[in-house]
Amino acid sequence: MAPIGKIYCYPNNPRVFKILIAAQYNELEVEVAEFELGTDNKKPEYLAKFHNEKVPAFESTEGNIYLNESGAIAYYVASQKEGTQLLGKDKTETSQVLQYILFAENEITPHANTWVNPILGITSYNKAAHSQAVDGLKKSLGVLEKVLLNKTYLIGERITLADIAVSTSLYLPFKLVLDAEFRKNHQNLSRWYITLINQPAFKKVLGEITLAEVAVAYTHSLPPSPLNLEEWKRVYSNNDTRPTAITWFWEHFDPAGYSIWRVDYKYNEELTKVFMSSNLIGGFFNRLERARKYAFGSLVVLGEDNANSISGYFVIRGQEIPEEVSDAADFESYNFQKVDHTDATVKSSFEDFIAWDGHLDGKKFADAFEETIMSASNSLQKDVSIAYFGPEGSYTHQVAIEKFGDSVSYSPQSTINDVFDSVEKGLVTYGIVPFENSTFGSVIATLDRFITCKTQIFAETYFQVYSHPQGFGQCQKYLDTHLKGVQRVDAMSTSKAAEIAASEPYSAAIASIVCAELYGLNILEKDIQDAKINITRFFILGSSSDIPSDDDKTFILFTVDHRKPEALCDALNSFKSQHVNLIKIDSRPSLQRLWHYVFFIELQGHKEDEEVRNALSKLKECCLDIKILGSYPSQRPEITDIIRHLVQNKNYIIYGSWLCRRGELERCDEWQSQKPLKKYLTETPKINDFKKQNCEKCRNNLISSFRLYKQQSKKLDVIPNDKKPNIEIFVNLTWNNHYRVFGDWKCQNCSNRWRSAHTYISLQKFIEKTPGKRLSQDHFYMQQCRRCFNTSLILNYNPIVPNLGIYDNDKPHIIGLCAKCMSGKYCVDAYRD
Structure with missing residues (x-):
């Protein structure tokens, strides 16, 4: 059989598969030309036929048809046989076939390519694009899962070009990333796909396909490298850094398989104590556990107390920062910059940092961490010992490790008094005790001991927790609702409660996840605290x-x-x-x-x-x-820590206010600012600048506070003027100044209902802003649901009597205005009140 035409494309392009499979079903032959991408598609004769460099391209045997776009070529091939079922049995089904071809090209292929191309080394990895692609592809496949619930094929009872186009767009995803766990949760889609790839026409083009058991990650797909990172870590740990380890590293370093990155802490001006700076590094490395296989890092504290900084180098597998590194909570607090290892200055600096000697900008190395052992080698802390309240695994123990690292000795104490005694008697260097909790208030035992103690408070620290030694009080609502008749027995701490529960088969404890793992307990329920943001403050006790x-x-x-x-x-x-x-x-x-x-x-x-x-x-x-x-x-986290932890989230607005310390006396003006969080952090050289403003009137320092407002993830639909409601607001100016407008909303999608405080505005101002005294302000009636972000429904538009907070039913109001169609009728009966 003579070919009906010729395809120009590089080998094994999944976009060509649907063309060749369609030819198999129609018993047609299509020639695949030998083709070199980047050369043949730039030749004048190619451009004369197809007018651009895109592939695949199709030329008919007669030489009178030239096509680009794989979907169009597949449609042409499918139409070349009389009576074919590939395009459906009638015009309706043909339209549906086109629908799925476009669905594959627009809703599947772009997301699939963004996900798998970095794995194949075609494009570089970008975390934001990757996350968006994964979500987008899974959303599209969720649509197919529902469509295939009661269907064998997408259209009718036979395989059509719709099945061919959609399935071939999933060729690489099913081989690489749509693993067994995904297929378990998408059984309809998986059944359909497996049915197709086992058809003879599919097998002749695709061959045998092995489905992914575990999703391939970007870092797993990198080409082999002669540098074994684990071997380097062993050499580094077991030998003198100079000259043995450094010599070994440069002899084995593979610039094609690895890259070197200079790392600098962004907020060095906030650092105080050397040991606290070391704790920051220790915490960062603890959260880099997933990156052990792909990165080696050495970070160093330079300088001295109240004048130190953090810098260092990372050796990373590949040429981009993998998700295992960038996903760490502290990542955004550091600047990562790829450097040239052939630069003599860079090479010398790198050697200094991994050897933990030398200096930078006049600051000597004070302390260092490296990823292999994940602990400090701080000579300043060789003799440091810490007493903490509670057995191993308590929150105080976790705070101690967070602040002092693994290189000090720890002494658990049964009571808070024992911690004070250990410090006063000189048995330990420091003691750590809980002082207050944001939900339950001060820790009474700590306050009482301060009355007679001889110790001094050396530092404070904050720790976000989901339980506490005062666990019953912090979980009161949950216990009263779900365990009302259960006996409650006090324990010395939550960790002690977990220890007891491990030995008593019919008991349970309120404790941390760390305690559950430590004592082998099953977690029955998480996050049972009354307040979701629950922070405990601890004092570090010392002799001065x-x-x-x-x-x-x-x-x-x-x-x-x-x-x-x-x-x-x-x-x-x-x-x-x-x-x-x-x-x-x-x-x-x-x-x-x-x-x-x-x-x-x-x-x-x-x-x-x-x-x-x-x-x-x-x-x-x-x-x-x-x-x-x-x-x-001061270590209050409300400003410095929370802002930094939220820096990755670009959907926040920061709103700050300052009040003069002498404001009660002199009524100095309040200063306010509102700008996007990312822009604010970019423009503000020091986070402390947010805390330290000066009053314009008396020049005294101001007391600061701030709030973060989360922006909507979707923009409100803009309604054309001719579609806006034409509703008169019958008011008279004698009562305009005495009423306010308050709106009730109900989501049309999830039935979430709420009142929005930011519509609580002066009625007169609202009318003045509304041309012709008509309800036409988008922001008033076009709200978004806080749960699902869909357009919401106004239920009530009422004037409210100030100070009394009641509706004046004698005044006219509108009820049941649909935000979707702008009529007084609901679009969906299910959402009627």
Whole structure:
């Protein structure tokens, strides 16, 4: 049989498969020309026929038909046999065939290529594009899964070009990334695909296809390299770095299979203590566990306390940063820059950093970490020991490891008092105790011991938790709802509770996931805390306080003569007169006599600051007793940490406000800013600039706060003017200034219902902004559901009486306005109220 035409394309192009399979079904022959991409498609004779360099291209035997686009070529081949079923049995089915060809080309192939091409080395890997492609492809395949629920083929009872086009677009995904787990959850799609690829016409073109058991990752697909990263790590760990390990590395380094990256911490100006900087590195490496096979890193702390920085180098498999590295929570806090290993300066610097010697910008190496052993080799910490509250696995234990790393010795203590005793007796260098929880308040045992302790607060730290030694209180709602009749037994800590539950078969514990793993417990329920954001603050105890920094706190206790009128007011006035900001006030019984109390105050500033020193001097004049428990750098995470952790999320708006410390006295103006988070961080050289503004009136430092508003992931549909509702608002100006507008919404997609506070605006202003006194403002009636982001439905448009918060039903209002069709009728009956 003579060929009906010739295809020009490089070998094994999945786009050509559908053309060849269609030819098999129609018993036609199509010649595949020998072709070299990048050469043949640039020749004048090729361009004269097809007018561009795209492949595949088709030329008929007669030489009078020239086609580009694989879908068009496949359609042409499918139509060349009289009575073929490939295009359906009638015009309706032919239209459906075209629908699926376009579906494959627009909704499957682009996502599939973005996912698998980096694996094949065709394109470079991009995390954002990869994630979007995976989600997009799975969404499209979810559509096919539903279509094939009650069908053998996509159209009718026979294989059509629709099946051929869609299945061949999935050729590489099913071979590489749509693994056994995916096929288990998409049984209709998998059954259909396996049926097709086992047809003789498919087998003749595709051969035997082995489906992926485990999805291939980008890093798995890199070509072999003579440098064995695991062997390098062993050489590095077991030999002197200079000259043995360094010589071995350069002898075996493969620039084609590996790349070297300079790494610098973005926020060095915020670093204070060397050991705290080391903790940042330790935490980063702990979260790089998945990258062990693909990366080797050495990061170093340079400098000294209150003047240090973090820098280093990573050796990474491949020429791009793999997801296993970029997905780490701390990744965005570091600058990664690929460097040229042949540059003598770079080579020397790299050797210094992996050898942990030398200096940078006048700063000597103070501490270092490398990915192989994941722990510090800090000579400054050789004799450091830490006492913490609770058995192994407690949150205090986790905080200790987070702050001090693995190179120090740890001593678990049964009670909070034991931690204080260990520090006071010199048995340990530091102690760590919980101080307060954002949900349940202060830890009473810690406050009580401060009354008699001889230790000083050396530092503070925050830790986000989902339970706590005060676990019952933090999970009260869940326990009352689901375990109302179950006996509750207090334990010393959540980790102790987990230890007990492991030995008693009919008991359970409120504890952390770490405790569950440590004691071999099954996790019955996660996230049962009343508040989803649950942060505990810990104090690090030592024999002395820290030296002043740019942002400190001081914690004190004092007692007053309760018999003297206004004694407590006089004490507090000591701080007011010196403009010292009080952050926290607590009280506890003094145990000296009935109804006599000790007051605890945490204030902003260091005890050596002039304002604080003057305030404390005045306080001594009106108090029976005063005790300074310590000054320490502020580690509040609300601004510095949370902003940094959210830096990867581009869908946030930051809104900051500042109030002068003397604002209550002088009513200094409030300063506000609103801009996209990414832009703000780019324009702000130091995160602390957000915390430290100056009042324009008195030049004093301001107290700052901020909120993050999440932007909608989809834009609101813009409705043409001629489609907007024509609804009169019958009002009279005598009551315009006394009413506000409040809207109720209900989602048309998921039935989520809510009220939106940002529509709570002055009715007069709303009318003034609305031309012709008509309801035509997009932002008022076109809301999005916070759950599914679909266009939502206005249920009520009512004026509300200020201060009373009630509707005035004597005034006209609109009920049931559909945001989809702008009529008073609901589009879907299921959403009627």
